[in-house]
Amino acid sequence: MINQQILLANRPTGTPTKQTFKFVESDVKQPEQGEILVRSLYVSVDPYMRGRMVDAPSYVAPYELNEVITGGVVAEVVESQSDKFTKGDVVIGSYGWQTHYTAKETEIRKIDKEIAPLSTHLGILGMTGLTAYFGLLEIGKPQEGETVVISGAAGAVGSAVGQIARIKGARVVGIAGSDEKVQYLKEELGFDEAINYKTTTNMVDALAAACPNGVDVYFDNVGGEISDAVHTQLNRFARIPICGAISSYNLKGEDVGPRIQTTLVKKSALMQGFTLGNYAERFPEGSAALAQWLTEGKLSYQETIKEGFENIPDTFLDLFKGTNIGKLLVKVADVTNE
Amino acid sequence: MINQQILLANRPTGTPTKQTFKFVESDVKQPEQGEILVRSLYVSVDPYMRGRMVDAPSYVAPYELNEVITGGVVAEVVESQSDKFTKGDVVIGSYGWQTHYTAKETEIRKIDKEIAPLSTHLGILGMTGLTAYFGLLEIGKPQEGETVVISGAAGAVGSAVGQIARIKGARVVGIAGSDEKVQYLKEELGFDEAINYKTTTNMVDALAAACPNGVDVYFDNVGGEISDAVHTQLNRFARIPICGAISSYNLKGEDVGPRIQTTLVKKSALMQGFTLGNYAERFPEGSAALAQWLTEGKLSYQETIKEGFENIPDTFLDLFKGTNIGKLLVKVADVTNE
Missing domain, CATH: 3.90.180.10 (Medium-chain alcohol dehydrogenases, catalytic domain)
Incomplete structure (x- = not known):
């Protein structure tokens, strides 16, 4: 063989x-x-x-x-x-x-x-679902009525993050790269708002319009200029789980942009990188929750x-x-x- | 009058x-x-x-x-x-x-x-001492034997942070802007190492030499290129309390540098801005601890x-x-x- x-x-x-x-x-x-x-x-x-x-x-x-x-x-x-x-x-x-x-x-x-x-x-029941589950709930800690913004929102992790945030009672705004994805997020997954960053000329304005109460949690899959724009809309005590920075992975030069420190101080905001392995001991808990939501039809x-x-x-x-x-x-x- | x-x-x-x-x-x-x-x-x-x-x-x-x-x-x-x-x-x-x-x-x-x-x-018994106390202990959470790096180390907040970190059993490395300050940190305050960033041509190498076990906590008062250099030496699960970014306050243009997201993911590191007011309810606890250390001669x-x-x-x-x-x-x- x-x-x-x-x-x-x-x-x-x-x-x-x-x-x-x-x-x-x-x-x-x-x-x-x-x-x-x-x-x-x-x-x-x-x-x-x-x-x-x-x-x-x-x-x-x-x-x-x-x-x-x-x-x-x-x-x-x-x-x-x-x-x-x-x-x-x-x-x-x-x-x-x-x-x-x-x-x-x-x-x-x-x-x-x-x-x-x-x-x-x-x-959804494996690595990507668990990444969404632990990153959002352990670092983002969304509260009912808060606004959660997700970049790479139509991806495997992002789409699960948005649905879990909705299960927790948050208002959910997704950022994605095509009208088809925007439609999927709003119509299939029930996101409150979604923004096509490729056709939006001013992301700061678009985010301000989509998040009239500011941003409490920003689940970041992409980094780069999209994240720079989201950082302008953070609320006091905002939490930013950093899952990845796909915009930078194939850069040949340095990933350069506005330094974040002053924003974090002004907003008393938290930014934390993580990888799924950090939560290995709690996989059974996460898998059980994801399977239950899937069975109940709360998660697609x-x-x-x-x-x-x-x-x-x-x-x-x-x-x-x-x-x-x-x-x-x-x-x-x-x-x-x- | x-x-x-x-x-x-x-x-x-x-x-x-x-x-x-x-x-x-x-x-x-x-x-x-x-x-x-x-x-x-x-x-x-x-x-x-x-x-x-x-x-x-x-x-x-x-x-x-x-x-x-x-x-x-x-x-x-x-x-x-x-x-x-x-x-x-x-x-x-x-x-x-x-x-x-x-x-x-x-x-x-x-x-x-x-x-x-x-x-x-x-x-030391007021705003600056309390800022050091809560920022270091609530966000930085130094453990015995860990390495704590402090920028603006000879300033009012930084010098208190280093001494509190030593009280908690950490190895303490300060970054400051003159030989006089470096001498003060090492000889008067008992820092394990101190670096004069103004006379150091390669901060990354200097930090690597001063922190042979990497950096577990970085108490950041300055932001800018000094912080960029410290970020290259972070350990897994590092914590970065952001107290200020004095290097950027008088910039006329944007504060631009390497974006931090990829580093935070690779190291599962946490970066959190804060201001003293966040801890107002706990001022009596902080003031009492600072006064006691001062009286015991552990804090100068x-x-x-x-x-x-x-x-x-x-x-x-x-x-x-x-x-x-x-x-x-x-x-x-x-x-x-x-």
């Missing part, structure tokens, strides 16, 4: 290209005692992966050159030498961009096939699912074009018994 | 000048029932006053044009029509740059003449006291030259019974 893998061929400066990646094939390693051979079904592509492609200090180690790009995968057990897993089980792991993997028992976790489509375990999600292992790099590059709505992932194979 | 006052004559752009201020004289208003006539002894000049001279939204209302510049004053009761105050009492108030004031009972507070020199109630302070009401504007302008060590204030009159 052949395992297809995608390796990091070289470290990108600026936007990654096809040459950043290299496809290789190797024999699948047969599982030994305590190991499980799995076959990938859905592979996740996420913005944070861009950060791991460069060799700089960060919250996770950089990818090694000529090693497989790791990240979330939903997979099916093909062969088990462990009494914890059975052929046909569906599992989640972090082994990344490859069609097969021989996992140790501790490297994968069984998921419930009945609760929702399998792909949601990489999205959208996925953009591309097909085919060979399309993983292109799908990853799509993240930075801002064209996708919701969680972006790649379907690599059908589940056997579906 | 004549009251001398200093008014805001016009709003400065860039560094204030003598023309920013106007001296006027008026008759002292005799106290009515419930009022107290006081005579100023020490007048405080503080960096935050620069912010109030412009008409922009901030945590305190801007000064009105042609009104007295308000701020902390230690004064002596000249005549009391209140049963809460007696002639000769020493009080603290916020009525600002004038030689006399007719206060309502609620506008002034009696201070203990015995505990320490009267001037300390504007400094330095003051730069200029003489003469007419020198208040020049002394205020000295703040931005960075020449003073410790708390800067102006002695306006001797206490009667000293």
Whole structure:
């Protein structure tokens, strides 16, 4: 049996290209005692992966050159030498961009096939949903009647943040990059307002109009000039969870703009970066809450699912074009018994 | 009896000048029932006053044009029509740059003449000491063995922050603007390291050498390029209380530099602006702790006291030259019974 893998061929400066990646094939390693051979079904592509492609200090180690790009995968057990897993089980792991993997028992976790489509375990019930849950509730702490602004609002994390903020009784304003996304946020997800930053000439004015009572929580996925504009509308004691700064990831030069210190002092505002791993001990709590809201119909999600292992790099590059709505992932194979 | 006052004559752009201020004289208003006539002894000049001279939204209302510049004053009761105050009492108030004031009972507070020199109630036992106490302990939360870096370290707030951090068992590194200040921090206040940013060509390297275990808490008084350099040395879960950004106050253009979001995400770091008023309910706790440390000899302070009401504007302008060590204030009159 052949395992297809995608390796990091070289470290990108600026936007990654096809040459950043290299496809290789190797024999699948047969599982030994305590190991499980799995076959990938859905592979996740996420913005944070861009950060791991460069060799700089960060919250996770950089990818090694000529090693497989790791990240979330939903997979099916093909062969088990462990009494914890059975052929046909569906599992989640972090082994990344490859069609097969021989996992140790501790490297994968069984998921419930009945609760929702399998792909949601990489999205709304997985990393992106939990990122929204902990970042918003632990740092943003939205109160009933407060105004929550979200950048990258139609993305996988942003769309969950807005819905959770609404569940908590906040007024929710999203910023996104197309009229289609704006319509999705307002009509499908019930955002109170949404702004297309690409067609808005004055973001400060647009935000002031959309947030007549100012901004209490700003969930920041993008950084850059969009965030500069939101910072002008902060209320006293505003909270700013920083989830990412996708606008800067592919910059070749420095990410330069207005320094934030004076604004933070004037508003007694808080800005805090985070990564999901900070909350690892509380994942069961977060997953349970997300699953319940999903079941109750309070939380909806959208996925953009591309097909085919060979399309993983292109799908990853799509993240930075801002064209996708919701969680972006790649379907690599059908589940056997579906 | 004549009251001398200093008014805001016009709003400065860039560094204030003598023309920013106007001296006027008026008759002292005799106290009515419930009022107290006081005579100023020490007048405080503080960096935050620069912010109030412009008409922009901030945590305190801007000064009105042609009104007295308000701020902390230690004064002596000249005549009391209140049963809460007696002639000769020493009080603290916020009525600002004038030689006399007719206060309502609620506008002034009696201070203990015995505990320490009267001037300390504007400094280490007053606004600056409390600012250090709450900003460091409530936001910075230094733990034993952690590294705390302080900019504007030889200033009134910074020098108190460093000493409190040492009381809490942290390693303390100060950044200041002269060799004299560096010597003061290391030899008088017991800082572990101090850096003269004016003679250091590479602040990043200097900080890396002074903080071999990285930076856990950065108490920021200055903003600007000094802070940019400190941000390169942050540890995971670092905390950054933002007390002020004196480097930017007199800028005519925008305060532009590297955006901070990516750093905050990579380090799961927290940055929070604050002003002392946020902690008003807890002033008694802070004052008691500061007084105790002072009495125990764990906390020392330095003051730069200029003489003469007419020198208040020049002394205020000295703040931005960075020449003073410790708390800067102006002695306006001797206490009667000293």
